[in-house]
Amino acid sequence: MQIQINTDHHIPGSDVRDDWARGVVDTALAHHADHVTRVEVHFSLESAGKPGAGDKRCTVEARLNGHAPVVASHDAGALDVALNGALHRLSRALDRAVGRADKHGHDARPPADVSGDDFVPSSAPF
Numbered sequence: 798m799q800i801q802i803n804t805d806h807h808i809p810g811s812d813v814r815d816d817w818a819r820g821v822v823d824t825a826l827a828h829h830a831d832h833v834t835r836v837e838v839h840f841s842l843e844s845a846g847k848p849g850a851g852d853k854r855c856t857v858e859a860r861l862n863g864h865a866p867v868v869a870s871h872d873a874g875a876l877d878v879a880l881n882g883a884l885h886r887l888s889r890a891l892d893r894a895v896g897r898a899d900k901h902g903h904d905a906r907p908p909a910d911v912s913g914d915d916f917v918p919s920s921a922p923f
Contacts, residue, residue: 802838838857867887870886
């Protein structure tokens with residue numbers, strides 16, 4: 798699973814923070830490693846440089862094998878809280894997306910036996 802960390806121009810880049818974020822993402826999404834090929838983390842400052850509560854946003858996008866990307870975000874006062882919140886939401890969304898995909902895998906059904914006398918046609922108006 799590839800993990801890419803991006804920041805906007807209000808948050809300076811840091812190799813230490815990027816390594817920390819990659820470790821957190823890798824740990825949080827380890828149980829989805831078979832389905833996820835790439836994860837992009839976007840850190841941004843929503844208040845354009847003015848401090849305030851909930852001004853940091855983390856958006857996480859996961860690319861799945863053969864499925865549309867899944868995205869989650871979270872706003873918080875600190876980057877670590879924003880990342881953890883976004884990963885929690887993403888993990889639940891991936892559980893639903895992967896579960897739905899597994900649920901739609903159908904086994905071949907045997908043909909219905911309609912030759913017997915117990916067959917009753919539908920009374921639906923269509």
